[in-house]
Amino acid sequence: MDKKENKITRRKFVNLGAKSYASLHLATILPSSILGSTSHRPTKTSTFHGVCYHDCPDSCSWKVEVQDGRVVSFGGDKANPFTAGKLCGKMETFPEDITYHPDRLLTPMKRIGKKGEGKFEAISWEQAILEVGDQLKETIARHGSESVLSHGYMGTQSLIQKSVMSSRFFARMEASVIAHTICGGAVIPANFEVNGTAMGVLPEDMVHSRYIILWGTNTKKSNVHQWPYVLKARKAGAKIIVVDPFVSATAKEADWHIQPLPGTDVALALGMMNVIITEGLVDQDYIDNYTSGYKDLKEHVKSYDPKSVSNICGLPEEDIIQLAKEYANGNPSLIRILVGIEHNYNGGDGTRAVAILPSLTGAWRKLGGGLMHMTFEMSGRALNWERLGYHDRMPTKPKRALSMVQIGQLLNNPDLNPAIKSIFIYNSNPMVTAPNANLTKKGLEREDLLTVVLEHFMTETAKYADYVFPATTQLEHWDIGDSWGQLYININQPAIAPLGEAKPNSEFFRLLAKKMGYTEECFKESDKDIVKSAFDSNHPYLEGIDFDYMQENGWARYKIPEPFLPHKEGNFGTASGKCEFISPSSRLPAYKDVAYSELEKSDFPLQLLTIKNTKGFHNSSHANVKHLRQKEGRLWLDIHPEDANARNIQNGDELMAFNQRGKVILEAKITKRIRPGVVCMPHGYWPSLVKGGQASNNLTDDRLTDIMLWGGGAAFQDCRVQVVKT
Numbered sequence: 001m002d003k004k005e006n007k008i009t010r011r012k013f014v015n016l017g018a019k020s021y022a023s024l025h026l027a028t029i030l031p032s033s034i035l036g037s038t039s040h041r042p043t044k045t046s047t048f049h050g051v052c053y054h055d056c057p058d059s060c061s062w063k064v065e066v067q068d069g070r071v072v073s074f075g076g077d078k079a080n081p082f083t084a085g086k087l088c089g090k091m092e093t094f095p096e097d098i099t100y101h102p103d104r105l106l107t108p109m110k111r112i113g114k115k116g117e118g119k120f121e122a123i124s125w126e127q128a129i130l131e132v133g134d135q136l137k138e139t140i141a142r143h144g145s146e147s148v149l150s151h152g153y154m155g156t157q158s159l160i161q162k163s164v165m166s167s168r169f170f171a172r173m174e175a176s177v178i179a180h181t182i183c184g185g186a187v188i189p190a191n192f193e194v195n196g197t198a199m200g201v202l203p204e205d206m207v208h209s210r211y212i213i214l215w216g217t218n219t220k221k222s223n224v225h226q227w228p229y230v231l232k233a234r235k236a237g238a239k240i241i242v243v244d245p246f247v248s249a250t251a252k253e254a255d256w257h258i259q260p261l262p263g264t265d266v267a268l269a270l271g272m273m274n275v276i277i278t279e280g281l282v283d284q285d286y287i288d289n290y291t292s293g294y295k296d297l298k299e300h301v302k303s304y305d306p307k308s309v310s311n312i313c314g315l316p317e318e319d320i321i322q323l324a325k326e327y328a329n330g331n332p333s334l335i336r337i338l339v340g341i342e343h344n345y346n347g348g349d350g351t352r353a354v355a356i357l358p359s360l361t362g363a364w365r366k367l368g369g370g371l372m373h374m375t376f377e378m379s380g381r382a383l384n385w386e387r388l389g390y391h392d393r394m395p396t397k398p399k400r401a402l403s404m405v406q407i408g409q410l411l412n413n414p415d416l417n418p419a420i421k422s423i424f425i426y427n428s429n430p431m432v433t434a435p436n437a438n439l440t441k442k443g444l445e446r447e448d449l450l451t452v453v454l455e456h457f458m459t460e461t462a463k464y465a466d467y468v469f470p471a472t473t474q475l476e477h478w479d480i481g482d483s484w485g486q487l488y489i490n491i492n493q494p495a496i497a498p499l500g501e502a503k504p505n506s507e508f509f510r511l512l513a514k515k516m517g518y519t520e521e522c523f524k525e526s527d528k529d530i531v532k533s534a535f536d537s538n539h540p541y542l543e544g545i546d547f548d549y550m551q552e553n554g555w556a557r558y559k560i561p562e563p564f565l566p567h568k569e570g571n572f573g574t575a576s577g578k579c580e581f582i583s584p585s586s587r588l589p590a591y592k593d594v595a596y597s598e599l600e601k602s603d604f605p606l607q608l609l610t611i612k613n614t615k616g617f618h619n620s621s622h623a624n625v626k627h628l629r630q631k632e633g634r635l636w637l638d639i640h641p642e643d644a645n646a647r648n649i650q651n652g653d654e655l656m657a658f659n660q661r662g663k664v665i666l667e668a669k670i671t672k673r674i675r676p677g678v679v680c681m682p683h684g685y686w687p688s689l690v691k692g693g694q695a696s697n698n699l700t701d702d703r704l705t706d707i708m709l710w711g712g713g714a715a716f717q718d719c720r721v722q723v724v725k726t
């Protein structure tokens with residue numbers, strides 16, 4: 001792959017123009033109709049609005065300039081006040097890195113080698129749809145429609161190419177669907193159990209906060225457009241606290257970094273409650289009027305005294321006491337969470353405990369006080385979902401939802417009734433993103449499994465497909481970019497025609513629907529018409545905002561009544577309308593030991609964190625781009641000096657991290673960024689592109705988190721390993 005790839009900077013790319021780049025790299029694989037004429041006639045520049053499609057809270061607006069059907073300029077839209085014209089380093093050179101990358105898939109491919117071998121031959125769309133449709137019909141006839149699994153996720157989080165047409169298709173089929181539990185699978189249901197919503201303090205209102213706890217979130221690196229609001233609040237007098245078991249870039253900037261042992265957040269939050277109640281720092285009036293379960297909670301947290309919590313979290317008692325007191329007196333205090341808190345067995349209860357804190361102290365009463373989590377409910381309320389989902393016209397809905405975390409188990413379980421006989425993977429690369437990757441691999445190697453993948457590249461997962469269909473990139477299709485981290489909705493206009501034979505995911509499902517004999521009108525709707533339908537809404541959040549406005553402006557901020565003080569007087573989204581300290585299943589948040597096996601306890605003494613700690617990769621995306629991979633360097637392991645000394649490890653030594661599931665070859669980085677007994681490796685490297693062919697998720701366990709509401713979240717960080725020099 002790498003030998004064909006030449007590095008080109010954004011500036012150089014823009015100066016040369018896409019024509020030069022395409023001529024340089026694509027002439028051998030693209031028909032001349034795509035490259036176009038090379039005559040030097042005057043050109044007109046057209047500008048298009050778009051939005052980043054990555055699974056990221058920021059959802060940056062961008063602008064694309066096109067000449068002669070080719071991208072000549074690409075960058076953030078400066079007019080958007082929140083994302084402010086700044087794309088992160090992962091996306092600055094997106095057109096050349098992804099859309100015009102010489103390895104991009106531009107024609108359907110059919111497997112001719114063994115599964116995983118990566119041997120394919122080109123096939124026409126017509127023939128490929130015919131063959132997939134016939135095999136699908138046979139599978140359904142023999143094993144039932146639930147033997148087909150739809151495995152779509154957030155590789156493209158914009159609505160249409162993520163899910164609109166595919167949801168219609170698989171609902172019509174009555175197929176099984178994958179439950180999106182890998183991220184948010186614990187933290188979202190947990191917050192809903194307590195507050196009935198994930199909406200809280202608005203991102204911009206952080207400037208009014210005077211005590212900010214960034215709890216398990218690396219804001220400076222992974223929520224880059226929220227970071228300026230942290231700095232503004234600090235300038236206005238706020239103290240910035242980071243709770244994170246790793247010394248992240250954000251932790252380095254904090255006024256105070258609290259570094260608990262991984263997975264002990266729930267104990268820390270309960271310990272804070274113990275101190276707040278003991279010291280009489282609760283807002284009793286708020287508790288009496290707007291919460292339920294306080295009497296039981298008060299009794300429950302007695303066992304989480306600072307000494308006990310100190311033992312669980314590995315923190316000094318005085319730090320727990322100080323944090324609790326400062327938080328209660330923050331005036332107003334804000335806790336910012338995203339998903340970092342959830343990726344361990346105690347992740348659900350950890351979130352619940354943290355989500356209770358603002359109601360205990362009445363932090364919700366003031367602007368900038370409370371909990372800041374996610375904003376996805378905005379688009380859920382504002383857009384016309386009846387039209388998007390076609391709920392009134394679809395005869396059926398998905399019947400069986402299966403946890404994404406345990407895709408390996410699902411594919412290897414013959415007793416599943418019915419067993420999975422066909423899988424459609426789109427916007428997803430489970431060989432890199434799902435835990436226990438060697439089990440996933442074993443499942444995808446099954447010869448009796450029909451695997452269809454829609455992709456930009458021959459990814460680690462696509463190599464196991466029977467058919468791979470070339471998908472369009474965000475520069476080539478219509479879409480709607482909603483956000484789960486801020487308050488702007490975007491339109492994504494196709495800036496250029498699809499390269500080669502690439503088609504939008506939506507078009508794949510339209511074609512397959514036709515082949516399957518699905519004649520409902522919803523399969524005939526074009527992507528542009530779907531965008532129009534979405535904005536055909538009377539919701540006050542979209543007052544004055546329709547398709548024409550979006551075409552012109554590209555983005556809009558929801559019209560939310562402000563000041564936004566959602567829980568100043570209760571009004572929680574729970575059944576009782578109160579903040580519920582006790583869950584509907586009558587549980588109070590509690591710390592529980594992880595049920596490690598005797599083997600894990602005896603042979604694998606180190607706890608492995610696998611976190612997003614790269615500059616250039618985004619989940620499983622971009623790791624195939626050579627210049628971004630060079631920026632990251634070799635896959636590495638952060639190891640504390642004490643653990644390194646015990647193993648005679650020097651900085652830069654080649655190591656093997658291993659357990660009962662896999663073994664990863666990587667380089668030692670001796671550091672105090674993690675505590676003794678904990679090691680850390682970045683997530684996102686593609687196994688086949690690192691020495692030894694295995695990466696972080698070859699080691700992680702597919703253990704589920706404590707909250708099982710959506711099938712259980714992913715406890716990635718409850719992973720034990722041993723480390724040796726190779």
Ligand code: SF4
Pocket residue numbers: 052053054056057058059060086087088089090091224618
């Ligand atoms: S990955 Fe996130 S921060 Fe980077 S450009 Fe996309 S939305 Fe913006």
